[in-house]
Amino acid sequence: MALGLPENVFIANLDKLANWVRANSLWPMPFATACCGIELMAVGASRYDIARFGAEVMRFSPRQCDLMIVAGRIVMKMLPVLQRIWLQMPEPKWCISMGACACSGGVFDTYAVVQGIDRFIPVDLYIPGCPPRPEQLIQAVLDLQEQIKKTGTLTGREFQRRTQLQTPHLRPAAPTDLIVAPGDYSTATLRWPADDKYPVHPSRRLPLLQDN
Amino acid sequence: MIAYHHILETLRRITGCSHLELRTFRDNVRLEVPREYLYPVLQHLKEGFGFDMLIDITAVDYLYYPDARRRFGVIYCLLNTSTGQRLVVKTYLDEPDLHLPSVFPLWKAADWLEREVYDMFGIVFDGHPDLRRILLPESFADYPLRKDYPLRGRGERHNFPTLSRAES
Numbered sequence: 001m002a003l004g005l006p007e008n009v010f011i012a013n014l015d016k017l018a019n020w021v022r023a024n025s026l027w028p029m030p031f032a033t034a035c036c037g038i039e040l041m042a043v044g045a046s047r048y049d050i051a052r053f054g055a056e057v058m059r060f061s062p063r064q065c066d067l068m069i070v071a072g073r074i075v076m077k078m079l080p081v082l083q084r085i086w087l088q089m090p091e092p093k094w095c096i097s098m099g100a101c102a103c104s105g106g107v108f109d110t111y112a113v114v115q116g117i118d119r120f121i122p123v124d125l126y127i128p129g130c131p132p133r134p135e136q137l138i139q140a141v142l143d144l145q146e147q148i149k150k151t152g153t154l155t156g157r158e159f160q161r162r163t164q165l166q167t168p169h170l171r172p173a174a175p176t177d178l179i180v181a182p183g184d185y186s187t188a189t190l191r192w193p194a195d196d197k198y199p200v201h202p203s204r205r206l207p208l209l210q211d212n
Numbered sequence: 213m214i215a216y217h218h219i220l221e222t223l224r225r226i227t228g229c230s231h232l233e234l235r236t237f238r239d240n241v242r243l244e245v246p247r248e249y250l251y252p253v254l255q256h257l258k259e260g261f262g263f264d265m266l267i268d269i270t271a272v273d274y275l276y277y278p279d280a281r282r283r284f285g286v287i288y289c290l291l292n293t294s295t296g297q298r299l300v301v302k303t304y305l306d307e308p309d310l311h312l313p314s315v316f317p318l319w320k321a322a323d324w325l326e327r328e329v330y331d332m333f334g335i336v337f338d339g340h341p342d343l344r345r346i347l348l349p350e351s352f353a354d355y356p357l358r359k360d361y362p363l364r365g366r367g368e369r370h371n372f373p374t375l376s377r378a379e380s
Binding site for chain 2: 076077079080083086087110111112114119120121122
């Protein structure tokens with residue numbers, strides 16, 4: 001301002017600096033639940049050496065991380081944990097969904113495995129493969145760096161849509177509605193009130209859900 | 213080593229149940245027991261014949277099975293650790309009365325095994341000290357190893373809140 005520069009020029013340059021700093025010092029949170037985690041470890045080890053791209057500091061505390069790498073299948077019992085860890089990470093933060101299972105459930109189309117984590121947490125980058133090659137993860141980190149350099153801002157304006165603090169204990173981990181099961185699974189299972197087409201047999205109701 | 217037919221005759225005499233059946237399949241000896249006599253038979257197998265180890269409890273859903281007359285079969289695998297003798301005890305159940313006596317007083321190993329059968333098939337073991345789901349979340353609404361549970365579709369695994377970028 002003292003130089004008589006327009007305000008937007010000044011801000012834009014600092015944004016660029018902040019993006020450069022953030023993109024070259026990603027701290028991954030390894031959420032490794034399956035064989036993709038082995039590839040993730042290989043990427044961190046000497047042969048592939050993700051330190052060349054500034055993302056070697058794996059921290060197991062989400063409060064010290066800004067990049068979550070979900071490597072492996074996520075089951076129903078793990079999903080509330082995943083969401084809680086995601087909420088505990090400070091902003092700005094990004095998420096890579098690594099491998100077929102994290103992206104779509106992979107071959108595990110069963111009653112307990114979540115069919116793609118992007119239905120429940122935001123995902124920035126997907127890596128296909130079963131498991132992906134380490135080079136693919138390195139490419140994903142490079143792509144994410146490009147993305148951060150293009151879209152990031154110093155003040156975090158890209159995250160401004162956030163309006164209120166939401167923590168997992170404020171949200172019910174289990175649905176309080178009645179679940180119709182088995183029934184028509186092609187669309188959804190939450191149907192309340194139960195109608196003639198989707199009757200709820202008394203033996204199928206959980207005591208917990210009956211009280212609600 | 214006690215002869216299996218001797219075990220069968222003794223059990224028939226003691227329990228007064230004539231419907232006990234002994235079958236063999238590939239060296240695998242099975243004793244089929246009506247559910248009312250299940251607990252006395254298992255108790256005598258443990259205390260009288262030395263089957264002191266409960267290897268496994270599992271169940272089978274015979275829905276849509278060609279020759280099945282009863283829907284559920286519950287299977288107890290026993291081992292006599294001093295002789296190495298093995299015996300499979302099997303009983304049958306039908307809906308809607310899916311209750312069996314818990315064998316937790318006989319073998320402490322039955323604790324988690326019965327919870328697993330309850331979790332997957334919904335068979336209730338009366339007298340179990342803490343009968344609740346062991347593998348699936350408490351909020352799960354069905355018994356997924358039953359044959360009428362759908363193999364595909366979204367099911368219970370989709371009843372979670374969605375965190376958007378704006379919210380997290």
